[in-house]
Amino acid sequence: AEAGDADHPFFGRLGIYPVTDLLYELLRYTSSWYGHYGPAQYEPYLFLLNLKLVLPHISLHPLPLALPTTEDPRLVPVLHYLYEHLGELLELGSVARHFGFSPRSLSRLFQECLSLSFGQYLKLRRILAAMALLLETRQTISEVAYAVGYNSLASFSNTFYQLVGQRPSEFALRE
Known part of the structure; x- marks a missing residue:
């Protein structure tokens, strides 16, 4: 420096x-x-x-979100799986079974390691991925919503607004 x-x-x-x-x-x-x-x-x-x-x-405006991480060997593969399958239906029960956890155990592990619930983490992960797609690609907002696992454009837009403070269409226009 x-x-x-x-x-x-x-x-x-x-x-x-x-x-x-x-x-x-x-x-x-x-x-x-x-x-x-x-x-x-x-x-x-x-x-x-x-x-x-x-x-x-x-680089006037930092992005308003950060994704918590962990080095816990029980959770790292789960987080990688969620990232790789963002566009799919991801439910606590099925993800827990896939990795040999009970839903309750996986839920506790998320809370213990990330201070977020499974649902909160997944929502944040999806919106961060959507932000990257909106900034780095020419995909439409609908394409981005579906690519990160939302089946409803309204639900995607409302969640995006809740976390980012802007609608996806406004965010996509940022310089």
Whole structure:
């Protein structure tokens, strides 16, 4: 971290930020770079320095959500399964049986490790996946809703609004 990092409050805030098309292309440009780049590597250093200078101005609004994680070996495969099957019907009982838990045991494990119920976690996971799809793809809101497991556009829109504070159509227009 450079001494100037503290000059902008952006660098003191932890957050998840949407990637604009501009930022994506800038990062893609650097994807083949490896190693440390300092003033001796003039062009890459200037590029990265300029990226650092514009970052606070193009990443104005952090995404309002964070997904809890765990390293508990009993729950990690369950969370991976939920992620891989977001577009499917996922119910506590069937997921618990799939992993050899009783519904009550799996429910307690979610609460113990993540401080969320199974349903709360699944809802949050689906909305975070929807946010990524809305920002990174050209899919319609209906396509996104179905891709993350919602069968009702109204239910998806209401849940999205409840968690994000914006309708999916408003969120998709963010820069």
